[in-house]
Amino acid sequence: xxxxxxxxxxxxxxxxxxxxxxxxxxxxxxxxxxxxxxxxxxxxxxxxxxxxxxxxxxxxxxxxxxxxxxxxxxxxxxxxxxxxxxxxxxxxxxxxxxxxxxxxxxxxxxxxxxxxxxxxxxxxxxxxxxxxxxxxxxxxxxxxxxxxxxxxxxxxxxxxxxxxxxxxxxxxxxxxxxxxxxxxxxxxxxxxxxxxxxxxxxxxxxxxxxxxxxxxxxxxxxxxxxxxxxxxxxxxxxxxxxxxxxxxxxxxxxxxxxxxxxxxxxxxxxxxxxxxxxxxxxxxxxxxxxxxxxxxxxxxxxxxxxxxxxxxxxxxxxxxxxxxxxxxxxxxxxxxxxxxxxxxxxxxxxxxx
Ligand SMILES: Cc1cc2nc3c(=O)[nH]c(=O)nc-3n(C[C@H](O)[C@H](O)[C@H](O)COP(=O)(O)O)c2cc1C
Numbered sequence: 001x002x003x004x005x006x007x008x009x010x011x012x013x014x015x016x017x018x019x020x021x022x023x024x025x026x027x028x029x030x031x032x033x034x035x036x037x038x039x040x041x042x043x044x045x046x047x048x049x050x051x052x053x054x055x056x057x058x059x060x061x062x063x064x065x066x067x068x069x070x071x072x073x074x075x076x077x078x079x080x081x082x083x084x085x086x087x088x089x090x091x092x093x094x095x096x097x098x099x100x101x102x103x104x105x106x107x108x109x110x111x112x113x114x115x116x117x118x119x120x121x122x123x124x125x126x127x128x129x130x131x132x133x134x135x136x137x138x139x140x141x142x143x144x145x146x147x148x149x150x151x152x153x154x155x156x157x158x159x160x161x162x163x164x165x166x167x168x169x170x171x172x173x174x175x176x177x178x179x180x181x182x183x184x185x186x187x188x189x190x191x192x193x194x195x196x197x198x199x200x201x202x203x204x205x206x207x208x209x210x211x212x213x214x215x216x217x218x219x220x221x222x223x224x225x226x227x228x229x230x231x232x233x234x235x236x237x238x239x240x241x242x243x244x245x246x247x248x249x250x251x252x253x254x255x256x257x258x259x260x261x262x263x264x265x266x267x268x269x270x271x272x273x274x275x276x277x278x279x280x281x282x283x284x285x286x287x288x289x290x291x292x293x294x295x296x297x298x299x300x301x302x303x304x305x306x307x308x309x310x311x312x313x314x315x316x317x318x319x320x321x322x323x324x325x326x327x328x329x330x331x332x333x334x335x336x337x338x339x340x341x342x343x344x345x346x347x348x349x350x351x352x353x
Contacts, residue, residue, distance in 0.1 A: 159209025215244025216265025
């Protein structure tokens with residue numbers, strides 16, 4: 001039986017326990033230049049001090065057009081690299097392994113940045129059609145991911161995570177709904193991500209962690225596992241499992257299980273994939289009891305906390321040593337998006353504001 005306090009090695013790096021912080025974009029923290037701000041630094045420093053073993057810094061854009069909105073962090077330019085040093089230093093000072101999630105919105109792109117691009121021409125969120133990427137555009141996009149990873153390494157990150165979930169570009173290549181291509185990028189739906197992994201491995205070296213956030217079913221479990229297997233063969237060291245475009249068509253959770261349908265995607269993936277890299281799950285892991293349940297029953301190698309750690313960075317310590325914490329209210333305030341000014345009521349309670 002594993003214990004939350006047990007360490008874990010991922011590509012030679014020791015993660016001090018089984019608790020990880022999931023990528024959670026902080027709307028409105030960045031300016032239009034996409035650079036790290038003091039808000040990011042204090043946010044991640046506070047979380048690095050809360051006992052967590054690994055932090056995956058939020059979805060970070062690899063091109064300006066791939067941002068969620070204007071005030072979204074990026075790593076598409078050299079000038080954005082240095083600001084990340086303060087985040088990586090704060091993590092390392094607290095013995096926390098830190099990686100950063102790299103993303104492009106693709107078809108779900110914000111129309112303010114022009115016509116969204118993707119594997120195929122399909123309807124976009126404003127009812128128009130996306131532009132199908134040419135082969136040259138695909139290769140240029142892959143280079144943008146690879147260059148961003150190189151900048152991440154320069155900034156002191158222990159690795160990167162490719163955002164292969166939640167309907168964004170890498171996920172769009174995997175889903176038969178959004179990838180209608182008949183060339184090699186359509187025949188092999190893992191190829192786009194796989195070539196990015198190979199490029200990053202070549203440029204960033206053998207000891208750099210390459211993680212992928214990958215769907216637990218897309219559209220079914222077998223296709224998701226087949227894709228992830230290609231990622232692992234290409235050099236991926238760590239899979240964080242979440243949902244894709246069609247994941248919830250497949251019901252995986254037993255009725256008596258205390259965890260969520262989302263979490264069940266990761267639990268099932270760990271049980272059936274047979275892949276020889278650590279696998280995490282995420283979704284509604286908001287209490288020490290549930291976090292320990294997952295780890296102690298060996299349902300996942302690491303547990304990924306998002307809202308629980310936005311509400312209180314001390315949730316990992318509370319899980320490890322029984323100390324107190326403020327539980328997430330599940331109010332969705334953190335999810336309202338850019339420009340809405342919503343803030344976390346649990347944080348208000350914690351800070352007495
Ligand atoms: C405010 C907020 C921002 C998020 N940003 C990201 C992100 O940048 N990248 C990502 O892969 N998932 C993102 N997610 C999804 C979370 O990582 C996580 O998968 C989801 O919230 C479920 O976990 P939870 O129940 O612990 O919150 C975000 C979620 C929230 C609430």
